[in-house]
Amino acid sequence: MSTPKVTTQNGDWAEVVDKLVAEKIASRIAAKDATIWGPDAESEASIRLGWVDLHDTSRPLLAEIEALQADLRSEGLDRIVLSGMGGSSLAPEVITRTAGVELVVLDSTDPSVIKRALDGDLSKTVIVVSSKSGGTVETDSHRRTFAKAFTDAGIDAASRIVVVTDPGSPFEKLSADEGYRKTFLADPNVGGRYSALTAFGLVPSGLAGADIAELLDQAAEAAPALQADSTDNPALWLGAVLAASAGRDKAIITADGSDIVGFPDWAEQLIAESTGKNGTGVLPVAVEVTAPELRSEAADLTNALLAEKATSGVPTALTSGSLGGQFLLWEVATAVAGYLLGINPFDQPDVESAKKAARGLLDAQPEPEAAAFTDGAVEVRATEGLLDGVDSLQGAVDALLGKLDPKGYVAVMAYLDSERDADLIAIRPALAAKTDRPVTFGWGPRFLHSTGQYHKGGHPEGVFLQITGAHPTDVEIPDRPFTFGTLISAQAAGDAGVIAERGRPVLRLHLTDVASGVQQLLSLFK
Numbered sequence: 001m002s003t004p005k006v007t008t009q010n011g012d013w014a015e016v017v018d019k020l021v022a023e024k025i026a027s028r029i030a031a032k033d034a035t036i037w038g039p040d041a042e043s044e045a046s047i048r049l050g051w052v053d054l055h056d057t058s059r060p061l062l063a064e065i066e067a068l069q070a071d072l073r074s075e076g077l078d079r080i081v082l083s084g085m086g087g088s089s090l091a092p093e094v095i096t097r098t099a100g101v102e103l104v105v106l107d108s109t110d111p112s113v114i115k116r117a118l119d120g121d122l123s124k125t126v127i128v129v130s131s132k133s134g135g136t137v138e139t140d141s142h143r144r145t146f147a148k149a150f151t152d153a154g155i156d157a158a159s160r161i162v163v164v165t166d167p168g169s170p171f172e173k174l175s176a177d178e179g180y181r182k183t184f185l186a187d188p189n190v191g192g193r194y195s196a197l198t199a200f201g202l203v204p205s206g207l208a209g210a211d212i213a214e215l216l217d218q219a220a221e222a223a224p225a226l227q228a229d230s231t232d233n234p235a236l237w238l239g240a241v242l243a244a245s246a247g248r249d250k251a252i253i254t255a256d257g258s259d260i261v262g263f264p265d266w267a268e269q270l271i272a273e274s275t276g277k278n279g280t281g282v283l284p285v286a287v288e289v290t291a292p293e294l295r296s297e298a299a300d301l302t303n304a305l306l307a308e309k310a311t312s313g314v315p316t317a318l319t320s321g322s323l324g325g326q327f328l329l330w331e332v333a334t335a336v337a338g339y340l341l342g343i344n345p346f347d348q349p350d351v352e353s354a355k356k357a358a359r360g361l362l363d364a365q366p367e368p369e370a371a372a373f374t375d376g377a378v379e380v381r382a383t384e385g386l387l388d389g390v391d392s393l394q395g396a397v398d399a400l401l402g403k404l405d406p407k408g409y410v411a412v413m414a415y416l417d418s419e420r421d422a423d424l425i426a427i428r429p430a431l432a433a434k435t436d437r438p439v440t441f442g443w444g445p446r447f448l449h450s451t452g453q454y455h456k457g458g459h460p461e462g463v464f465l466q467i468t469g470a471h472p473t474d475v476e477i478p479d480r481p482f483t484f485g486t487l488i489s490a491q492a493a494g495d496a497g498v499i500a501e502r503g504r505p506v507l508r509l510h511l512t513d514v515a516s517g518v519q520q521l522l523s524l525f526k
């Protein structure tokens, strides 16, 4: 095991850290002092600090998870599917990828993703449906669809559904009414993105075969250093680099040489939802190790890397240590960053707006907006004025990039199948190289529960490239008046509408044939 370490380069944060030590911020966080973030944040903070000692309070869960796993295995049930969005799936994804065990993570509404999950061997499948609120449309839709699929296959659906939710949520009651196999109630005093070491992180990971006791041991080993009012506390340095590097409001995150798999995607949600609000915050940009952003010397960047060496001259924090320790390190650092930025790190005020817009579209089912023009396999639409005088895909992309401020960023929002359409990811470094600006890439609707908050609530300086696709095969959602295809289209249109209302440029590309549309898009950058 190794305790978390943070080394800083290309800057001096000693004064900030001294102030944090003098104000006893670390020990006050550990003592669950809800007053740290000011009077406006106090009531939320008072029910959101349960994560500081989960390495102790989650212990009783281990035996329960182990017992269920043994039962499932004895029945030959070893294909674990996890339905969960944002904080209900990002941590288990990192934990199981790092442990090298199989977990099918379902955090999409793309019909092709759903179909693939349903096409797996249902005779060996258990679905863990995780939702803190119990009201998330994606997870509700997955649950309905899997329940029917089990029944259609002659399998007792209730025996194959495991629920993780908060006590008192509507989902707890539904689970009891339906007689689902087991309901794990999570600690309600922990928000989704801080829930890696609650039942949300531990249940699916443990059932899939990851060593979750070790994860808690790692966090327990890390905790004393992270709670100390000391200039040796690594979380104070990481928090200071993230929030107190003047004018540097974009953090490039990558993992190079770390044995932790996929950590930047988890950190992205933690930082985006915790800080991206009130027109401020830190934009987390999760990138591949060869990303152009890592060589950039731009004045608005910092780097937060799970790596041993800085890659450019910008302010950099290098972090290392075990996964359990890293979870706690980044959580404390984000709470510290929230304090330094003067915001409440525990709410996500702008996430709801996109959900509301999608619901409105599902209810109204309006005629789709006509395309401004079609180029090959791509229908092009955009916010008003953006396409004036433009009649080609190349021209449309250039027009969007023309709106980029010197301090702006590009957000690629792909409402597609992350496995089938994985080639599209190449557009991220291509755009970063072309614009010399940071580029976020999110699969929709997954990113709505992560960077989606920052895009609407953070610094208003993004330009948005939304990509959707045709669905040759759609999937019904039992007892709902819409299909997965309609749902994902409404989520995309709703989100684009909210971003446009906030005055940001949005270019919407709809691929009438996804495979050739993806290649057509990529060819723009060759």
Ligand SMILES: O=P(O)(O)OC[C@H]1O[C@H](O)[C@H](O)[C@@H](O)[C@@H]1O
Binding pocket: 085, 086, 087, 088, 130, 131, 132, 133, 134, 135, 136, 139, 192, 193, 273, 348, 351, 448, 449, 450
């Ligand atoms: O666990 P749930 O209640 O289903 O919520 C899943 C996700 O939903 C919202 O988008 C929140 O912004 C996220 O922080 C949360 O993780």
